[in-house]
Amino acid sequence: MKTYVQPGERITVTAAAAASAGDGVLIGNLFGVAFGDAEIGDSLTLATTGVYTMPKVSTDAFTVGAVAFWDDSNGVVTTDDDTGSNARIGLAVTAAGNPSASVNVRLDG
Known part of the structure; x- marks a missing residue:
């Protein structure tokens, strides 16, 4: 197909802030997990699909399937x-549960 660009599991953007591998990064409405380290202005690859262990508000309680x-x-x-x-x-x-430091999240992509 001549309009196809890429699968989209990883998107390369320009880092608006310094990021380390594993950091959550939000650019506009695009969210991904940093695939490597980057300084402001560097190219940064974001993983936009998959399941990641993410830091959470310690007092929040998540059930399986919670948004x-x-x-x-x-x-x-x-x-x-x-x-x-x-x-x-x-x-x-x-x-x-409350308290805990992380939760596994399946990214919407």
């Missing part, structure tokens, strides 16, 4: 959409 939102200000996953200001990034695929 996961990204709190970009604090760099954590949360159950709170904060009246629309936190981006939906996927679904929890493991339970994670």
